[in-house]
Amino acid sequence: xxxxxxxxxxxxxxxxxxxxxxxxxxxxxxxxxxxxxxxxxxxxxxxxxxxxxxxxxxxxxxxxxxxxxxxxxxxxxxxxxxxxxxxxxxxxxxxxxxxxxxxxxxxxxxxxxxxxxxxxxxxxxxxxxxxxxxxxxx
Amino acid sequence: xxxxxxxxxxxxxxxxxxxxxxxxxxxxxxxxxxxxxxxxxxxxxxxxxxxxxxxxxxxxxxxxxxxxxxxxxxxxxxxxxxxxxxxxxxxxxxxxxxxxxxxxxxxxxxxxxxxxxxxxxxxxxxxxxxxxxxxxxxxxxxxxxxxxxxxxxxxxxxxxxx
Numbered sequence: 323x324x325x326x327x328x329x330x331x332x333x334x335x336x337x338x339x340x341x342x343x344x345x346x347x348x349x350x351x352x353x354x355x356x357x358x359x360x361x362x363x364x365x366x367x368x369x370x371x372x373x374x375x376x377x378x379x380x381x382x383x384x385x386x387x388x389x390x391x392x393x394x395x396x397x398x399x400x401x402x403x404x405x406x407x408x409x410x411x412x413x414x415x416x417x418x419x420x421x422x423x424x425x426x427x428x429x430x431x432x433x434x435x436x437x438x439x440x441x442x443x444x445x446x447x448x449x450x451x452x453x454x455x456x457x458x459x460x
Numbered sequence: 461x462x463x464x465x466x467x468x469x470x471x472x473x474x475x476x477x478x479x480x481x482x483x484x485x486x487x488x489x490x491x492x493x494x495x496x497x498x499x500x501x502x503x504x505x506x507x508x509x510x511x512x513x514x515x516x517x518x519x520x521x522x523x524x525x526x527x528x529x530x531x532x533x534x535x536x537x538x539x540x541x542x543x544x545x546x547x548x549x550x551x552x553x554x555x556x557x558x559x560x561x562x563x564x565x566x567x568x569x570x571x572x573x574x575x576x577x578x579x580x581x582x583x584x585x586x587x588x589x590x591x592x593x594x595x596x597x598x599x600x601x602x603x604x605x606x607x608x609x610x611x612x613x614x615x616x617x618x619x620x621x622x
Contacts, residue, residue, distance in 0.1 A: 408483065411498045415507035418500050422508065422529065425498075425537055425602060429591055430617050432575050436568035 480556035482590075482603030486536040489549050489601075494542040500535040505606075528616050532606035539600050546599040553592045553601050562590060572596065579610075586610050 329337075340346060412418040490497035500508075509530040540546055562578040569575075573595045580588040586608040593600040 408486065408499050408501065410501045410504050412500070412504065415504060415511055418504045419508045419511060419529070421498055421537075422500065422532075422535060423525070425535065425604075426525075426616060428600075429577070429589075429602065432568070432591065432593060433566065433577070433617060435570075436566050436575065439568055439570060 480552055480559060482534065482536040482556070482588075482605060485549070485552050485556060485601060485603070486538060488552065489538050489540065489545060492540070492542055492545050494540065495545070496537075496539045498535070498537040500532075502533040505529065505532045505534075525616060527612045528608055531608045531612075532604060534603075534605040536603040537601070539598065541598055543597065546594075546597075549599050549601060550592065550594055553590070557590060557592075560588075562588070581608075581610070584610055586613055589613070 332340075410418070412421065486497060486499055489495055490499070509526065538549065540549055557578055560580055562580045565577040565579050567574070567576045573593070575593045576591070578590045578592075579586050580590075587605070589602075589604045589608070591600070591602040
């Protein structure tokens with residue numbers, strides 16, 4: 323029986339001759355042992371591929387968070403494209419003051435209109451009460 | 461894949477939570493066509509505060525506007541006659557209002573026209589005043605920032621109403 327060292331020393335042609343020689347007996351269960359060995363090797367390789375080291379996972383999270391932060395910053399700039407300082411509409415404080423006064427007047431005008439509407443509504447609400455009072459007097 | 465979905469969701473939430481303010485609304489719409497816009501900066505308000513004659517004439521006499529003017533730090537006015545941006549302007553103002561702790565001061569609706577006024581602050585101080593008026597072909601947004609004494613502001617507005 324040949325030793326492993328002898329087999330390793332053999333040429334490929336000699337190995338093929340031995341393999342083709344049907345007189346050499348094949349050890350019992352060799353095929354199943356070979357299948358099991360190949361299968362276990364395959365499983366070991368897959369497990370190694372799926373296994374994620376702790377450092378790698380942390381790196382992935384850091385990368386993910388950095389990406390999210392970068393996207394957030396980009397979104398801020400997209401959301402408010404003009405971040406520069408605004409320019410005053412007026413250079414003269416008197417004109418600016420006149421505009422402020424005008425704005426207050428506009429606000430007051432709207433408030434006044436709303437108050438008028440509320441007053442009219444109050445009068446309308448008061449009508450049924452007045453009718454009821456008149457009926458009660460009779 | 462799950463992580464990307466989580467990150468995308470976080471990003472959308474973050475974008476959605478960006479608060480609009482008077483400045484960003486002004487920047488977005490002030491250059492559009494058929495829009496008149498006014499911005500008065502804190503520096504200009506400081507200059508106005510140095511003017512000697514800040515009073516308003518009323519039937520009963522004059523009202524001193526100095527305390528209110530001196531407390532203002534910014535004023536943004538957008539007056540839009542541009543139908544294509546009016547709804548976007550109103551939507552942005554609504555978003556701005558809902559993102560802050562604004563309180564509805566007044567609302568009036570008449571013939572399809574709506575006017576709303578909001579204030580931000582407490583019983584004594586108004587930090588921001590916002591008015592949104594939606595009329596037939598015009599949308600008006602006014603935002604006044606500052607540290608206004610509520611009583612002074614109410615007094616000024618009431619006197620101007622007379």
